[in-house]
Structure formats: structure tokens, C-alpha cells
Amino acid sequence: MGIALLVDFGSTFTKLVAIDLEKEIFLGSSYYPTTVETDVMIGFKKALNELNKKISKKNIDIDYDLKLACSSAAGGLKIVAVGLVPLLTSQAAKIAALGAGGKVLKVYSYKLTADERDEIEILKPDLILLSGGTDGGNEKVIIHNAKVLSQLKIDVPIVYAGNKCSATIAKRILKENKKSVSIIENILPELNYLNIEPAKELIRKLFLSNIIKAKGLSKRMDFLSSVLMPTPSAVLKAGQLLAKGTDNEEGIGDLMLIDVGGATTDVCSYSLGLPGTGGFVVKGLPQPYMKRTVEGDLGIRFSAMNLLNTAKKENFMKKCKIKLKDLDKKVEKLSRNINFIAKDEKDIEVDKLLSAISTKIAINRHVGKFQTKYTPISPVNILYGKDLRDVPTVLGTGGGVIKAKNPKSILEKSIFDEDEPYILKPKSPKFLLDKYYIMFAVGLLAQKMPDLALRLLKKHLIYI
Amino acid sequence: MIAGKRKLKIVLGVIGSDVHAVGNKILENVLTEEGFKVINIGVLSPQEDFINAAIETAADLIVVSSLYGHGEIDCRGMREKCIEAGIGDMQLYVGGNLVVGKKDFTEVKKIFEEMGFNRAYPPGTSPQQLIDDIKKDFNIK
Ligand code: B12
Numbered sequence: 001m002g003i004a005l006l007v008d009f010g011s012t013f014t015k016l017v018a019i020d021l022e023k024e025i026f027l028g029s030s031y032y033p034t035t036v037e038t039d040v041m042i043g044f045k046k047a048l049n050e051l052n053k054k055i056s057k058k059n060i061d062i063d064y065d066l067k068l069a070c071s072s073a074a075g076g077l078k079i080v081a082v083g084l085v086p087l088l089t090s091q092a093a094k095i096a097a098l099g100a101g102g103k104v105l106k107v108y109s110y111k112l113t114a115d116e117r118d119e120i121e122i123l124k125p126d127l128i129l130l131s132g133g134t135d136g137g138n139e140k141v142i143i144h145n146a147k148v149l150s151q152l153k154i155d156v157p158i159v160y161a162g163n164k165c166s167a168t169i170a171k172r173i174l175k176e177n178k179k180s181v182s183i184i185e186n187i188l189p190e191l192n193y194l195n196i197e198p199a200k201e202l203i204r205k206l207f208l209s210n211i212i213k214a215k216g217l218s219k220r221m222d223f224l225s226s227v228l229m230p231t232p233s234a235v236l237k238a239g240q241l242l243a244k245g246t247d248n249e250e251g252i253g254d255l256m257l258i259d260v261g262g263a264t265t266d267v268c269s270y271s272l273g274l275p276g277t278g279g280f281v282v283k284g285l286p287q288p289y290m291k292r293t294v295e296g297d298l299g300i301r302f303s304a305m306n307l308l309n310t311a312k313k314e315n316f317m318k319k320c321k322i323k324l325k326d327l328d329k330k331v332e333k334l335s336r337n338i339n340f341i342a343k344d345e346k347d348i349e350v351d352k353l354l355s356a357i358s359t360k361i362a363i364n365r366h367v368g369k370f371q372t373k374y375t376p377i378s379p380v381n382i383l384y385g386k387d388l389r390d391v392p393t394v395l396g397t398g399g400g401v402i403k404a405k406n407p408k409s410i411l412e413k414s415i416f417d418e419d420e421p422y423i424l425k426p427k428s429p430k431f432l433l434d435k436y437y438i439m440f441a442v443g444l445l446a447q448k449m450p451d452l453a454l455r456l457l458k459k460h461l462i463y464i
Numbered sequence: 465m466i467a468g469k470r471k472l473k474i475v476l477g478v479i480g481s482d483v484h485a486v487g488n489k490i491l492e493n494v495l496t497e498e499g500f501k502v503i504n505i506g507v508l509s510p511q512e513d514f515i516n517a518a519i520e521t522a523a524d525l526i527v528v529s530s531l532y533g534h535g536e537i538d539c540r541g542m543r544e545k546c547i548e549a550g551i552g553d554m555q556l557y558v559g560g561n562l563v564v565g566k567k568d569f570t571e572v573k574k575i576f577e578e579m580g581f582n583r584a585y586p587p588g589t590s591p592q593q594l595i596d597d598i599k600k601d602f603n604i605k
Contacts, residue, residue, distance in 0.1 A: 375482070
């Protein structure tokens with residue numbers, strides 16, 4: 001044991017965290033803009049120097065015994081998801097891809113067209129998740145789609161997670177055309193049974209074996225014990241650890257995690273989300289315990305303009321004190337200046353506002369909703385998605401929350417709203433903050449030493 | 465079961481705002497026991513849920529129940545939606561208590577057949593009748 005160095009080669013910043021494994025404490029962190037165009041190691045070394053300086057001030061010998069990394073540089077793990085019916089296998093494929101820490105570029109349904117094939121070539125995904133049909137269900141469409149994908153002019157691994165009855169044929173078609181294809185259990189073997197874990201695991205393996213290399217990230221990193229997983233996956237793992245615990249350390253139970261970033265806002269819930277009260281009929285695709293949603297139009301830098309437009313459309317701007325004209329200009333600037341760090345009062349205020357709106361809209365989209373159907377005797381409530389009203393804890397991470405002036409005021413946007421009672425958000429949650437930005441680091445450590453990782457979380461996440 | 469090889473796949477559900485769940489469960493059990501693969505989408509099911517389920521599972525037949533008397537309104541346009549969704553030749557059966565009160569059933573039957581249902585059943589039809597007809601329509605011995 002000794003000191004662990006945990007690295008996140010992020011899309012904008014390379015972040016480093018040092019953990020004392022013996023004392024089980026956080027020692028310090030540093031960051032530097034990711035230098036993926038030239039050589040990721042340049043930025044890494046700058047950040048490392050800074051971290052070393054900070055630690056040596058504490059009179060600790062710097063000798064990193066364990067070095068682990070995750071990465072979302074070079075666009076992260078870009079996935080195209082293909083399914084059959086939009087609300088069924090296409091939706092299941094999207095949930096699986098996001099759950100594996102991927103960035104979903106686009107979701108396709110029904111038979112792929114030649115134009116869609118060309119579009120996929122332009123999108124250049126790192127991986128294609130091909131699903132469609134329950135086991136014993138529709139075979140025609142997924143075989144057609146395998147044919148279309150076999151004509152792709154780009155080299156991209158394809159994960160087949162559809163109807164098992166057409167797996168052999170689809171595999172042959174893809175192999176004949178020199179496509180790399182792996183077959184895995186169907187993500188929706190029965191209409192009422194979602195089975196995404198095997199596909200997620202396979203995606204993670206492919207990320208390690210093929211994708212990291214293809215992105216030119218691993219060549220010069222040999223002194224690190226290589227990149228273990230996509231960054232979102234590390235954060236998701238930390239959340240799961242905190243909620244569920246390990247064999248020896250208890251977790252804190254159901255949890256909702258919100259990560260407000262520059263380009264996206266991610267929400268992940270760890271809860272079965274079964275209706276807390278009676279009188280509900282559950283409809284739609286079965287929901288996984290860990291469900292991640294990513295909002296590509298909500299973020300406080302790159303996506304700031306989109307966020308503002310969405311907010312205006314959804315009438316979130318009414319209560320805002322800042323004059324709209326001024327805000328438009330500022331937000332436009334932010335969206336072009338993605339490395340900008342707010343320092344003066346006004347900029348900090350704008351960031352806070354953007355983070356709060358991102359949180360509110362992202363959570364509204366994530367949680368389940370009920371629709372009231374008026375039947376002849378009495379109204380019936382139909383639940384789509386997860387009922388998260390009883391979730392006791394909301395955890396905030398990501399620059400938009402952590403660096404905000406008043407993180408609690410942002411996280412409070414996740415609370416159930418009596419004016420919109422059909423949006424099933426937590427009613428009276430406690431708030432946790434990832435103040436030291438250690439979620440990704442703990443997710444990495446959890447691979448090797450889950451108990452210690454969980455104790456670190458309990459020590460360094462703070463209730464606000 | 466078709467040509468002795470694979471199981472016939474049936475999407476089963478109760479359409480519209482109808483909550484009568486007992487008959488649905490009974491039909492699921494009886495049809496499953498008979499050897500069919502039943503995909504039961506349950507009560508309160510809109511037309512789209514039947515159709516989506518049928519596409520994803522490549523079902524051979526959709527059996528619609530309507531017990532509360534509003535079957536005519538709930539079922540209207542279902543055949544057209546099937547055509548639109550690319551499963552226009554799907555077999556559609558409907559039964560339960562299709563209309564309010566005790567109307568002459570030949571008239572009711574005509575209405576549902578004109579709406580594109582292949583078979584429509586009067587109240588009190590036994591599940592066995594349904595099974596016999598399925599076997600007849602799909603050439604199952
Ligand atoms: C229990 C019941 C309720 C319960 C349902 C509880 C539940 N969650 O299941 C409650 C109290 C909620 C209820 C409410 C209503 N009900 Co009610 N209910 C009944 C009752 C008493 C029994 C239904 C039952 O379970 N039967 C047993 C099962 C096994 O039979 P089944 O449902 O008919 O299904 C069999 C057959 O119909 C057939 N079958 C079904 N589908 C199909 C499809 C095909 C293709 C085929 C071939 C055969 C088939 O096979 C099934 C199995 O054997 C019936 C009266 C009766 N005795 O049938 C009224 C009855 C169905 N209800 C009726 C009505 C009007 C209502 C209400 C509109 C108002 C009211 N009066 O309360 C509401 C509607 C609520 C809603 N949104 O759906 C009427 C319907 C009238 C009509 N259509 O002409 C009935 C017939 C009573 C009556 N005579 O007035 N009801």
C-alpha cells in the first residue's frame with residue numbers, strides 16, 4: 001500500500017487525484033487542459049507536477065504505488081444504437097449503451113436505410129450496438145440491418161445483442177464482409193424482461209481491447225496501469241458502490257446522482273423505482289436498477305446556448321433576475337469558450353443559473369411520470385419509468401455543481417414539485433456533494449479495493 | 465406449432481381504459497397451457513402497445529379483449545394502424561363485452577369485421593372456442 005494516483009483524461013480537462021491508501025484519505029488533486037491533439041502526456045505531466053508540489057507541501061514522499069486511469073478524451077466512447085421498435089429494443093439499446101458509460105450519437109429504429117448507413121459513416125462511432133427482436137421474435141429487420149451495417153466503409157466493432165435466433169446468420173453476414181462482430185445475450189429477450197448487463201460488460205471489454213488503442217491513447221501511457229474504463233463508467237461505479245455497498249461495508253441505499261458538465265448533464269438513479277404508493281399501473285419498458293440518462297443539450301459551456309433555448313421554450317426563464325439580453329450575450333460567449341473558469345461575481349451568478357436550469361430539466365426528463373387515464377368509474381394512474389419520490393439522497397458532482405457558489409441551491413432543483421405532481425422526483429432528499437471531485441477516482445479504485453473505496457466516499461462526500 | 469416446428473405467438477391484452485384483469489389472466493393461462501407463446505401486455509393497453517409488441521416479437525395473432533362496453537371506440541382504426549406499421553396482414557381477434565348491454569350480436573360482429581377484425585366474439589364465449597378457432601385459422605392439428 002502507499003499512494004494511489006488516479007487519472008481522468010477528460011474531454012476538456014485531465015484531472016488527477018492522489019489517495020493515501022494506508023490512511024484512507026484524499027491527499028490532493030490537480031487538473032490541466034487535456035492535450036489530445038498533440039500528446040495526452042503533456043497535459044498529464046503538467047498536472048502531475050502541480051499535484052506533486054501540493055502533496056510534498058504536506059511532507060509526504062511521492063511514490064505512486066498504484067496508477068489507474070479512465071478516459072473520455074477524443075469524444076469518449078461513441079456509440080450508435082440500433083433497434084427495432086423505438087419504445088422497445090431501440091430504447092433498451094440506448095439504456096444499455098449509456099449504462100456502459102457510452103456517449104450515444106444516435107439511435108436508429110426499424111430497417112436501416114442506405115442514407116442512414118451513410119450517416120453512420122459520417123458519425124464515425126467507436127462501436128455499434130445492434131439489437132432488435134425479442135428471442136424468437138422478429139428476425140427480418142435485424143438481419144436486414146446486419147446486411148446494411150456490413151456495407152459500412154468504416155472499421156467499427158459491432159456488438160450483436162438482439163434476437164438470438166438470427167445471431168448466427170447476422171454474424172456470418174458481418175464476418176463475410178470483414179466486420180468485427182461479437183455476439184452477446186439479447187438486451188430484450190422477452191418483452192417484459194430487460195437484460196442489459198451482459199451487453200454492458202462486453203462493451204466495456206471492447207473499450208479496453210480495441211477502442212482505447214484506436215484512439216491513440218494507450219501508446220504512451222504504459223507507465224500507468226493503462227486506462228480501465230470510460231470516465232462516465234468510473235463515476236457510475238462509484239455511485240453504485242455508495243448505494244449498494246460491498247459485502248463488508250454497508251451502502252447508503254437508493255441514490256440519485258447528478259453530474260452537470262460543460263457539454264452534457266448526466267443523471268443516474270440507483271433504485272428500482274417501483275411505485276411507492278398503490279393505485280398505479282406500470283407500463284412501458286421495464287426499468288433497470290441503475291439507469292443513466294445523458295442530456296446532450298444541457299450543459300454550462302459547450303451546450304450553454306442550447307440550454308438557454310431549451311429553457312426559454314420550457315418557460316424556466318420567468319423567475320430569472322438577470323436581464324435576458326445580457327444573459328444571451330454572456331451565454332453565447334461561454335459556449336465558445338469552453339475552458340472558461342468563472343471568477344467575477346456576475347459570471348459566477350450566470351454559471352449558477354445555468355447549472356440550476358440544467359439540473360431541473362435533466363431530472364425532469366430522467367424520472368418517471370404518471371399519466372391519468374379517465375376511465376368510466378374512476379381515474380387510473382399509469383406509470384411510465386421510475387417512481388423516484390422515495391429516493392432519500394441526491395448526490396451532486398461535475399463542475400457545474402461542485403464549483404458553484406451555492407451547490408445546495410442547485411441540487412434543490414431536483415426536489416418534487418407540487419405544481420407538477422406527475423413528475424416523480426425525490427420528495428425530501430438529503431444532499432451530498434462530491435466536493436473534492438473524487439467520484440471517478442473512487443470508481444477506479446473500486447475495481448481493486450471496493451471496501452476501501454467505499455470508506456473513502458463516506459469520508460469525503462459531504463452532506464450539505 | 466406451425467407445421468409442428470415453432471410456437472404460435474399471440475399478443476394478448478385488454479384495450480383502452482379498461483381495467484378488467486381477471487379474464488385476461490385466465491386467457492393467458494389457458495392459451496399458454498395449450499402450447500402457444502403468449503405475450504401478455506395486460507390491462508389499460510392502447511392500440512400502439514399491441515402493435516409494438518407484435519412487431520418486436522413477430523407475433524402471428526393479436527387477441528384484444530374489451531370488457532367494459534367501449535370496445536367499438538377503442539378498437540376503431542386498429543387495422544389501419546397495423547397497415548401503417550407494416551403488419552397489415554396480422555390476424556386480429558376481439559372479444560369480451562364489446563358493446564354496452566345486450567345488442568344483437570350479428571350486428572356487432574359486422575361492425576368489428578368492417579373495422580378489419582378477422583374474428584369478433586359475443587359475451588360469454590369460452591376460451592375453448594377461441595383455441596379451436598386459432599387452430600383452424602393457423603392449420604394446427
Ligand atoms: C369484477 C368486475 C369489475 C371490477 C374489475 C376488477 C378487475 N381489476 O378486474 C371493477 C369493480 C373495477 C369493475 C369496474 C367496471 N365495470 Co365491471 N365487472 C366486473 C364483473 C362483476 C366481473 C368481471 C370478471 O372478472 N369476470 C370473470 C372473467 C373470467 O370473465 P371475463 O372478464 O368476462 O373474461 C372472459 C370472457 O369474457 C372471455 N374473453 C375475454 N376477452 C376475450 C377475447 C376474445 C377474443 C374471446 C374469444 C373471449 C374473451 O374469456 C374470459 C375468460 O373466460 C363483470 C360482470 C360479470 N359477471 O362478468 C362486470 C362488468 C364487466 N363490468 C361492467 C361495467 C359497466 C363496469 C364499469 C364501466 C362500471 C361499473 N358498473 O362498475 C367499470 C369499468 C372500469 C374500467 N375502467 O374498466 C359491465 C360491462 C357492461 C357491458 N360491457 O355491457 C359488466 C358486464 C357488469 C354489468 N353487467 O354491467 N368491474
